[in-house]
Amino acid sequence: MRFRTALAATVLGLTGVLGALLTPAQATTATAAATGFRISDSGRLLESNGDDFVMRGVNHAHTWYPTRTSSLADIKALGANTVRVVLSTGDRWARNDTADVAAVAAQCRQNRLICVLEAHDTTGYGEQSGAVSLSRAADYWIGVKSALEGQERYVIVNIGNEPYGNTGAHGWTSDTKAAIQKLRAAGFAHTLMVDAPNWGQDWSFTMRDNAASVFAADPERNTVFSVHMYGVFDTAAEINAYLNHFVAARLPIVVGEFGHNHSDGDPDEDTILAATQALGLGYLGWSWSGNGGGVEYLDMAAGFDATALTPWGRRIFHGPNGIAHTSKEATVYAGTGGTAPCAVTYRVTGQWTGGFQGELTVRNRGSAPVNGWTLAWTFPNGQNITQMWGGTPTRNGPTVTVTPAPYTSMIPANGSVSLGFLGTWNGSNEPPAAFTLNGAACSPA
Known part of the structure; x- marks a missing residue:
């Protein structure tokens, strides 16, 4: 998916929630003593206390709208338990430095949201001019590591948004393994999220068919797979087949981005919402506000105004299987004694x-x-x-x-x-x- 701000064109990604299963062998390192999120032997995303967590939230374009920090409170007030925050490595847009990353993480905690932080500069690598590699994105995370230390219970690191277009997508597997291992070698214990190639939509099934080997390459066995669902996923059969493949393979999957419409086709958002709810998988819709360049219809709140929800905003927050009716706050925010x-x-x-x-x-x-x-x-x-x-x-x-x-x-x-x-x-x-x-x-x- 491609996203345009008023300043630059970028690619959209769909975010989903974790909930697929792992094999017992894959789960051997997911111990009860984990300091943050982890994947259980049943493939669930668990909080550090062992409670199940299913993401229900939206994407927020922080890197292009850095002054719109009040949006996090608005997103929370509408019932979300998670927000996926767009950041930049500095290669294509202004870099979100260590201080800004720390501030964003703190604002998520203040608003009792789980924060999925993603580096957007990888969007369409191999096809999009200026896009950077997953290795470069890993270097960025290492550079801002001090802002993320101790945040394993609150922050999930989405290494790079839609890290390949359609050209050269076969490189996704080896590059993803290498980026995961680079971060682990640098001391990252966070749950890592990896996006699919093909602009996030994995129509070539590169991620689907190689997910098991990528998961096994993570020394922590703590990686989640994220598919973005736009025009490729315009039928119930396609949506259910893709998600159920991961569940049957006992591998964790989330819908990291999706919309109700797009230039490449008309996604079946009703099935995306129903299927993730039925399977206990997470989802993160695109996006709160600020879309431009012809995809303004993907805004959930007109002009960042929480009192002016668009039809898409009303659908994802208040419709069947929507956020308000299915979201549960992370128990890490309950405090002592809840x-x-x-x-x-x-x-x-x-x-x-x-x-x-x-x-x-x-x-x-x-x-x-x-x-x-x-x-x-x-x-x-x-x-x-x-x-x-x-x-x-x-x-x-x-x-x-x-x-x-x-x-x-x-x-x-x-x-x-x-x-x-x-x-x-x-x-x-x-x-x-x-x-x-x-x-x-x-x-x-």
């Missing part, structure tokens, strides 16, 4: 035909005040807020985002604020399942 930094009580205080009155209490469980906040949730039955006191609501489909009134803008340490509202309902009036405060998941109070 205590969230906030708690929300939602209560219906009165109800009549077609209408109701409700109350929200937002508690700050931290040791410092919260000055200024955004509360977000998704109504499960199409409810709508018609009036609110204590805050200002904004609705985008079923998602509600609330900002405070002046007199509720500060939540004291270990204190709370209350909001009241009037709303409408039709058919059912079930409470929201989850809330986030400034992007952090809140527990029920």
